Amino acid sequence: MEVNKYTVKDLMVPISEYATVPIGTTLFGAILALEEAQENFDHGKYQHRAILVLDDKNKVVGRLSQLRVLNAMDAADNYSRYEQLKIFKFSDTHIEKVSEKDRLARKIFTEEALKKVAKKLVNEFMQKPNPDEYVAETSAIDMAIHKMAAGAHQSLLATRGDEIVGVLRLSDVFAATFHTLKELEVV
């Protein structure tokens, strides 16, 4: 039986409806942008969970997920330090030992700590997109599922030529898959 052949374009959230902030925005500014985007977004029940960071030419240079924000709160001043330890080949055991020592030495949910982290810039915490996180908007959904599954990505950046035109979220791909399954009347 023929199933609905979705393309990336059919399911993606256009970039204009997604939460974006310019590079150099504070973490608090990014969270406000996310809140605003969620209020204006009324397609489906799944809310945005990430913020895209744009350079001065409006090109996507990074992504800030909710988990990244929590990481920022948890690591406070030490986030980039742990990143450096990873780059310079220290073991996870050592990094965990250092972060545990840091955790014990400070509290996260205090007014002072939260204010401090709110002023930090997204540049410090954003994740640069990997080459396998892009998918052409004309691609079949199969390609997107493959990329999400292989790379364990929560979302993909949909492209038209060199331009990023949307975000394909795991929740939307899953919803489309679920919807199709239901149509198949699997017993």
Add this chain to the structure above:
Amino acid sequence: MLEIEKIFKRIIQRVNINLRDLAFDVSPFVTGHIDLEQMNKFYAFYGITSDIPLDLKLIHSSLAGSYFLGKCRVTDSLLYKSDIRGDELKRKDSTFQYKNFNIDLTEDELIDIKTSALIKTLVHNYSHDPETPERFFIKNTLSLDYANIHGSPSDGCFLGPFATVDLTTMRDCVIGAYSFIQAGEINHLEVNPGTIWVNSPGQFNFLYQYPADKLQHYIQVTAGGYPQGLLIDFIEEHEESFNRVFDAANLENTIKVPETASLDRYAVVLPSTKICENVLVAQRAYLENSYLGRGSNAQENCFIINSHLQGCNVTAHGAKIVEADLQSNVFVGFNSFLYGKQGSRISIGTGSIVMPHTIIDCKESLSIPADTLLWGLITNQAELEMNSIQLDDLRKINTSTNQGNMHFEGHGASFVEAFRHRVNHILEANGAFFHEHNNNVKGHAQNNRKLSLNTIQPFLFGEMQGVYPDITILPQG
């Protein structure tokens, strides 16, 4: 456009192409940094000695104020006041051991510089890359003031001022100012300024990172500007003395140098300095009112001022020792800056190791016990305690530790022994142990006495001004 400008422009483009993945543009760091129209004012020179193969090929390059020793080839490059020292290159018919491989060499090793710009950079030692044992390549690379490329083949890299890469093959990397890397092999890595990383996989891993705001006082590079900071100011304060030794055709030795020691003709020695037996003083070293005990050495771009070095002290390339007293066998690593003051001197006990790129800048006297490892930025007693460890305590570490900005993981004993072995090798290579009871095995201190120097000149006028004619220099027969 002058030919030298075309050469430089092409180098910048090549380096940028290699660094495109890191989105790093070298142009702002080098544009206007050197005055290409002045490059015709400096001669280049090369050493001749019967102990080191003479084989120079200089092709379509500018070499202003640079020095060459041994087998070197320079193509489509711009070298400014750089030292290309091939006296430790591997020789034909020798065997290079790498892990379990015994690699037989069928020809003398070559320093092969291509499409690169090296500014006030030292190139020394030999390729530790088993894939290219006979070719120490430096290709599509740009290095700034007082960088050291030490036993480190390089392709597509940028080294900021005072950066050192030691015994490491690097490809497509950015090494920030005042960083020291010794890691065997690195690829596509961007290293922040003031990163000190010594990694031997399976053995140990040492990392220290300078606080960025504090490092800026000593060295900072801003796009479009010349490197600035105390390190640059310190060198500039002493530059005039070097002009005298480079301008004069012949210079009389101002002090007595023992038969077994060597004082380079392009070193500055000011009263009242004493040089003992088996001491090596390399070119561009600066000595003033200091004592260099038996077997000590002052390598290129070193400054030793108002200081006493008891004996067998290694002062590695670019290290600076001011108002300090060093007992015997103290190792002061690359580009370290021991900046004592009158009335607040630094004293360091026997067998201590000052890690490369350490800064001790104190306003109080600091006394460092024997057998101590020191690193990072130390400006007072509290920072001394934070940034040092007794070697015996380090030997006991078998997992990992963290002190301030320093992280160490692995076997402390292996780390200490690796350093001890390296220091011993440096002393031996430099001739510190030359003695009739030691089979009279010579090192640089003895061999360099037989070194003579020739100068070569660039085109002075026209489109080719500042570029040298293609030259091949080979011994007769």
